[in-house]
Amino acid sequence: MNKSKASLALALGTAVAISAVAVPAQAASKEKCYGVALAGQNDCAAGPGTSCAGTSKTDYQANAWKLVPAGTCTDMKSETSSTGFGQLKAF
Structure with a gap:
């Protein structure tokens, strides 16, 4: 393997490793x-029939969720929740 191919392989391997670490964070x-x-705007798992x-x-x-910045859920408006705010579990 010549130096340019080795450099390219190393750069590509590094980029893949960095992107794999960034996603969980x-x-x-x-x-x-x-x-x-809102209707049709949930991120996933909206219960029966969806x-x-x-x-x-x-x-x-109540059983549809949206990804939100950590720590903000229970401050967000929810017209169906007993508290009037988002919940960390389906209700």
């Missing part, structure tokens, strides 16, 4: 927040 700064998504992202049927659906 980004995901850790988010949390699932139930009851805050499959995944964008399938919630109503605004503020």
Whole structure:
């Protein structure tokens, strides 16, 4: 293998390793927040009759979640929650 191919392989390997590390760190700064998504704007898992992202049927659906910045969920408006705010678990 010549030097340019070796350098390219090393650079590509480094880029892949860095991107693999960055994803978990980004995901850790988010949390699932139930009851805050508008109809069709949930991120995933919206309960019976739905499959995944964008399938919630109503605004503020109690079993549909949206990824939000960590620590902000329970401050977000939810018209269906008993507290009036998003919840960290389906309700």
